[in-house]
Amino acid sequence: METLQIGRARLTWLNGGVTHLDGGAMFGVVPKPLWSKKYPVNEKNQIELRTDPILLQLDGKNFLIDSGIGNGKLTDKQKRNFGVLEESRVEKSLEELGLLPDDMDGILMTHLHFDHACGLTKWERNQLVPVFKNAAIYTSATEWHEMRYPNIRSVNTYWESNWKPVQEQVETYENEKEIVPGLKMFHTGGHSDGHSIIVFEDGDEMFIHMADLMPTHAHQNVLWVLAYDDYPVTSVHQKEQWMKHGYDKEAWYTFYHDAHYRAIKFDSDGEMVKKVERIRYEYK
Template sequence: MNREIQIGRFRIVALEDGCFALDGGAMFGVVPRPLWEKLTPVNDDHTVPLSTTPFLVDDGKNKIVIEPGIGQRWSEKERVRYHIDHSEGRTLVESLREAGVQPEEVTHCLMTHCHWDHIGAVCGNDGLPVFREAEHWAPQVEIDCALNPDHLRRASYRADDIAPLLAEDLLQGFQGEFSPLEGIRMIPVGGHSDGVCLVLIEDGGATACFWADIVPTANHVALPFIMAYDMNAARSWEVRSQWIPRAAEEEWACLLYHDPVSPMGKFVSSERSFSFLPLDPSDCG
């Protein structure tokens, strides 16, 4: 399994922050179980295994973490319910160190949206920010949802994931397309959540795209494979119909947060659909 590629001046490394599981039916939405259960292992409680894969983007000067991970601040009941597992040292900090980066060296932490399975690791077991020297960025609408979720959104957000960042003035919000650094763009598209973003990494004529929950796993590349968790399925269809064909046509490196097997690959078009091809490092420049 390839976990590192080069996009121009950017070294991109797939990190680890454990794994968990969610209901298979919810993960695949309107897709019938006889179809999706052929694609993934299924646990006895009908959940399917998922990774939480942050990405390190390093240009030699800046060290950027995209999506910190699920974190370890969970009760035993929650760990059992969601099959949360950080065994074998599979934590964000240990994974970063294996990639040659200390937490205090991280300059930017980019959060595509503020769901707990994506940003729980932004604070450690002590409840304090992990990246104390970093700028933290998230869509403003996602920050607002985390602090004051309505009844439809409450299960997806935890205010204590971001409150410590705000208390120390480490978190900033943005609206519309935003570029924290030259060559990196965060593009809010919506659908899965109100402000969920794509993250494009562009340099030297090559492009990588972090798909967040717009395409969570390799089994969600076909356009109809939209999660029931998405707040606005019609918008998700529009977003996926626009961006997945473009990624395939332009041969982007595609970075997947929840795929437990292949976090890096390319989208490939066929006559009627799209699929995922794990990435060979030689495919990128």
């Protein structure tokens, strides 16, 4: 498992499973000859997208950034349509680190689409139960409302199975929430109306987790947003703001979906100066 120390924070990428989604949908109006130079694509026009939670250990507490694709939550048809070739091994990853799901203090949910939220619950004795039963689950109030009352479009990604068993654990906020000193969640909208990013600052050290505003390194261009975005113009403006802020601070940018990089540090001109590459494992 890849790790990165940023100030007081230690980040470790867990195995949360993988999807393969349509490359055109993931890059919106950007022509394939442009985006395919930056991110590999297969013969089905799909790109590999990890769903790997980040274990964030900070001030004696254990947090997860998002929860993975889960286990046993998808039908065979959904697995085929979403290109799920591997389900979550989050509990196994935690075990290798000497931890249990019960040791998690908080789950920082950037948003509640199925590929981020399926790992919150699991089947146990024919009923769905929380995976991280001791953790507070943080999400924006807007996202929590959308999760429970989806519209005709969002009903395909906001699933009752992912929220009903954990509703007593959920803590919401309006615009921003400080989880512990230096660690904040900011409601941005864009990808979904309630989408949030995560920002950590400790002196001169900083990381920004843009979540699905910049799901991969190939989405660095502020104009390259997803066809899946509910409010793409909002995504552009939020990316513009937070990319400039991060460049000025020479922040690390961390990824949940990127199949090739776990984190990248950019300089003030937006040029890559450091990187943490994803190690590919063969699982049996």
